[in-house]
Amino acid sequence: MIRLLIVDDQRLVRAGLRMLCESTEDLEVVGEAADGEQAIRQAAELSPDVVLMDLRMPGLDGIEATRRIVGSGSGVKVLVLTTFDDDDHLYPALAAGATGFLVKDTAPTDLLNAIRRTVDGDLLFSPALLRRLVDRAVASGPGGETAAADAVSLTAREQDVLALVGEGLGNQEIADRLHLGVTTVKTHVANLMDKTGCGNRVRLAVYSHKRG
Structure with missing residues (x-):
């Protein structure tokens, strides 16, 4: 069972992602966070395998939260899921230690497979982003x-x-x-x-x- 923490400042987005992930037998959503500070606390408390991380959030953003979670040495992997696929978000996320970078129009089945591949040790990107x-x-x-x-x-x-x-x-x-x-x-x-x-x-x- 893959333990997942969902981080997004929009409640409806979190609810949708939870429904999608919990529709499978091998994913368990262990928590949700609405900003970077909550994400860091819950990553430490809940020990998820993967954090599904939004980037633009009020307060502490997803890039800094990623940096702190990865830097904690816990082994938690961060998979970015964002609306913005420009270089101003992509490269800082990679530098912060994100294991992958997907945009929110990714197909549901592709997102689920990306979460599994992240745990498997793959480095995940939308094809267009990898090409860039x-x-x-x-x-x-x-x-x-x-x-x-x-x-x-x-x-x-x-x-x-x-x-x-x-x-x-x-x-x-x-x-x-x-x-x-x-x-x-x-x-x-x-x-x-x-x-x-x-x-x-x-x-x-x-x-x-x-x-x-």
Whole structure:
């Protein structure tokens, strides 16, 4: 059972998200918060697996709340769900430690799968947002760990997994596509990060596109 904390300043939005999440057998909504301060307190008290975090709220906003929750060392993952997908919200949320970033017009089934994938260790973005992140990084030219990894030797299977990470697929989706166990895919992803020096899936996706 995945324990979920819903954070949004609009009561109707929280109610809708609760109904959606509690319609499944593997999600349990353990609490709701209307602002960042409440989110921090409830994350500490309730120990959810995932916090579904709005960004624009009165008082303490979602970005600062994310920073404090992630910085607490509790292991709680924060998945941003917001109306605003501009760079002024995306990059600060990532810098604060958000595990993913989705917009509120995301399909309900996609949101539920995103919550599950967040627990599974995936880094989640709407396809358009991932494309923007990759395009921006690629346009900036080679540098850092990506440039240092250009000569890395990968097995054929690692190249297959890398290409699908570059498409934004999660571990289960890659496993289904390549007819592998999800544990095997996780091992390949971990090996790819180690070999390339890419610290997360976004950087690995960027590396995939730069590698071609």
